[in-house]
Amino acid sequence: MRKPVIAGNWKMYKLLSEAVDTAVALKPLVANANHCEVIIAPVFTALKTVADRVEGSNIKVASQNCAAQNDFGAHTGEIAPVMIKDAGCSHAIIGHSERRQFYGDTDESVNKKAHAAIAAGLVAIVCVGEHLSERESGNANSVVAGQLNTGLAGLTVADMERIIIAYEPVWAIGTGKTATPEQAQEMHSHIRQTVAASHGNEVADAVRILYGGSVKPDNIATLMSQPDVDGALVGGASLEADSFASIVNYK
Numbered sequence: 081m082r083k084p085v086i087a088g089n090w091k092m093y094k095l096l097s098e099a100v101d102t103a104v105a106l107k108p109l110v111a112n113a114n115h116c117e118v119i120i121a122p123v124f125t126a127l128k129t130v131a132d133r134v135e136g137s138n139i140k141v142a143s144q145n146c147a148a149q150n151d152f153g154a155h156t157g158e159i160a161p162v163m164i165k166d167a168g169c170s171h172a173i174i175g176h177s178e179r180r181q182f183y184g185d186t187d188e189s190v191n192k193k194a195h196a197a198i199a200a201g202l203v204a205i206v207c208v209g210e211h212l213s214e215r216e217s218g219n220a221n222s223v224v225a226g227q228l229n230t231g232l233a234g235l236t237v238a239d240m241e242r243i244i245i246a247y248e249p250v251w252a253i254g255t256g257k258t259a260t261p262e263q264a265q266e267m268h269s270h271i272r273q274t275v276a277a278s279h280g281n282e283v284a285d286a287v288r289i290l291y292g293g294s295v296k297p298d299n300i301a302t303l304m305s306q307p308d309v310d311g312a313l314v315g316g317a318s319l320e321a322d323s324f325a326s327i328v329n330y331k
């Protein structure tokens with residue numbers, strides 16, 4: 081059985097005090113959520129403080145990016161996965177579409193970052209997803225398969241236990257347009273088949289595939305009812321403790 085994962089990506093929102101307030105408010109609201117893993121991803125400057133404040137609860141902390149190497153060195157502005165782990169995180173989001181679109185992430189850099197994150201003992205949440213034009217031209221499946229085949233290249237079967245895949249169609253992010261549960265299911269099933277082809281059926285059956293893109297308290301249950309949807313990566317609706325908690329408590 082794949083344990084669902086509900087992750088909140090706070091993007092570039094919240095000063096430190098606001099991040100702490102939200103995390104502290106969230107704790108009692110999700111304390112009984114044993115049916116899923118709960119993850120929040122604040123900005124880098126809030127990671128350590130937030131991780132300290134949720135320690136001992138069922139909330140885990142993720143970074144929103146990481147460097148592609150763990151060796152200390154001359155990489156101004158980069159933050160190594162070992163440092164993210166050292167700050168109290170268990171997960172790192174990698175290859176979010178906003179980083180691919182605006183900050184130069186490529187399938188190749190995503191692959192290096194995934195290797196580095198796993199080497200540091202983190203779980204990598206690897207994001208994939210097509211643009212609207214790619215969907216409209218009938219290329220969504222091949223785009224996502226390409227992102228996966230390069231992004232997960234060279235990872236062993238054991239490494240894949242530390243991979244979560246997040247399918248986030250770019251046209252559904254922050255737009256209020258959610259993929260229909262059928263569209264999500266169709267792509268998640270395609271993703272699972274792609275992983276089966278690259279890493280075998282056992283890995284494909286075990287890997288969690290999250291949906292992201294305008295997930296809200298009122299659409300989470302139908303998305304989660306799809307057989308290949310194993311959770312959600314939530315943006316806007318994760319910023320308030322109440323709304324994120326009602327997504328976590330979708331059952």
Ligand code: 13P
Nearest residue numbers: 089253254293294315316
């Ligand atoms: P929204 O939920 O705001 O559409 O953002 C989705 C997302 O990008 C999560 O990583």
